[in-house]
Amino acid sequence: MNEETLVSKGLKKHFGGLYALNDVSITLRKGLFTLLIGPNGSGKTTLINTLTGYYFPDEGTISYEGKDITKLGMHERFKLGIARTFQIPKPFLKLTVLENLLVAARDNPGERFIYAPIKSKWVDKEKEAYETAMNILEQLKLDHLVNSESSKLSGGQMKLLEFGRALMCNARVILMDEPAAGVAPFLAKELFSVLKNIIKNLDLTVLVVEHRLDLALEYADYAYAMHNGKVIVEGKPYEVINDERVIESYLGKRSA
Ligand SMILES: Nc1ncnc2c1ncn2[C@@H]1O[C@H](COP(=O)(O)OP(=O)(O)O)[C@@H](O)[C@H]1O
Numbered sequence: 001m002n003e004e005t006l007v008s009k010g011l012k013k014h015f016g017g018l019y020a021l022n023d024v025s026i027t028l029r030k031g032l033f034t035l036l037i038g039p040n041g042s043g044k045t046t047l048i049n050t051l052t053g054y055y056f057p058d059e060g061t062i063s064y065e066g067k068d069i070t071k072l073g074m075h076e077r078f079k080l081g082i083a084r085t086f087q088i089p090k091p092f093l094k095l096t097v098l099e100n101l102l103v104a105a106r107d108n109p110g111e112r113f114i115y116a117p118i119k120s121k122w123v124d125k126e127k128e129a130y131e132t133a134m135n136i137l138e139q140l141k142l143d144h145l146v147n148s149e150s151s152k153l154s155g156g157q158m159k160l161l162e163f164g165r166a167l168m169c170n171a172r173v174i175l176m177d178e179p180a181a182g183v184a185p186f187l188a189k190e191l192f193s194v195l196k197n198i199i200k201n202l203d204l205t206v207l208v209v210e211h212r213l214d215l216a217l218e219y220a221d222y223a224y225a226m227h228n229g230k231v232i233v234e235g236k237p238y239e240v241i242n243d244e245r246v247i248e249s250y251l252g253k254r255s256a
C-alpha cells in the first residue's frame with residue numbers, strides 16, 4: 001500500500017453551533033488521486049481549509065510525512081509542499097500562461113535586489129525555471145498556449161494553470177476544491193485525465209473535491225464521501241458512490 005503523507009485525525013471545526021467538520025479522519029497516500037465527494041454544505045471546503053492551515057481545527061490533529069503540523073500556518077505548510085487550488089481560480093489574468101508559472105517559481109535570485117546586477121547568479125536559475133515551466137505546461141497540455149494571455153483560458157485550463165503554479169513551487173500534495181465546477185462534463189473528464197497522468201508521472205498526491213458523483217470516478221484511486229461534517233463512507237471510488245448511504249445523502253433523505 002502507498003505510504004501515508006497528509007493525515008488528519010478527529011478533526012472538528014464549528015461555526016457557532018454548526019459543526020462543519022465533526023470528527024474527520026482522512027489519509028492521503030503518496031502518488032494517489034483521492035476523491036472527496038459530498039452534497040453541498042457537507043464540509044468539503046472546510047476540510048481543505050483546515051488541512052491547508054487557513055483554519056485551525058477546534059479539535060483533532062493533522063500530520064504530514066509523520067510530522068505534526070496542526071499548529072503550522074498556511075505559509076509554513078505551503079513551504080513543506082502542501083498547496084491548494086481555489087473554487088474560483090486566481091491566476092494573474094494579464095500575464096501569459098508561461099509568465100504565470102515563472103512568477104510562481106521560488107527562489108529566483110534575479111528577483112533579489114542584491115543579486116539583480118550579477119547576471120551569472122540568475123541566468124542559470126532562470127533557464128532552469130523556464131525549462132521546468134515548459135515541462136509542466138506540456139504535461140498539463142497547455143504548451144500550445146504558453147504565450148496566450150491567461151484571461152483567454154477556459155475554466156478547466158485555469159484550474160490546470162493553478163495546478164502548474166503550485167508545481168513550480170515544488171508542491172508535492174495538492175488539494176483542489178471543485179476543479180471541474182462550471183466545466184462541461186466532457187471537458188471535466190479531459191481535465192481529470194490530464195491530472196491523473198501528471199500525478200502518475202511526477203508521483204504527486206492529490207485530493208480533488210467534486211460534488212458530482214460520477215465525473216472523476218474512473219480517474220480516482222480512492223474516495224471519501226462526506227455528509228453533515230462527517231466522512232460517511234470511504235474506499236474504492238465505484239463502491240463509495242454506489243453505497244446506499246452516499247446516494248441517500250445526495251437525495252436528502254438522511255441526516256447522518
Ligand atoms: N466561514 C464560515 N462561517 C460560517 N459557516 C460556515 C463557514 N464556512 C462554512 N460554513 C458552513 O459549514 C458547512 C460546510 O460548508 P462547506 O465546507 O463550504 O461545505 P461544502 O464545501 O461541502 O459545500 C455549511 O453549512 C456552511 O454553511
Ligand SMILES: [Mg+2]
Pocket residue numbers: 044045046
Ligand atoms: Mg465547497
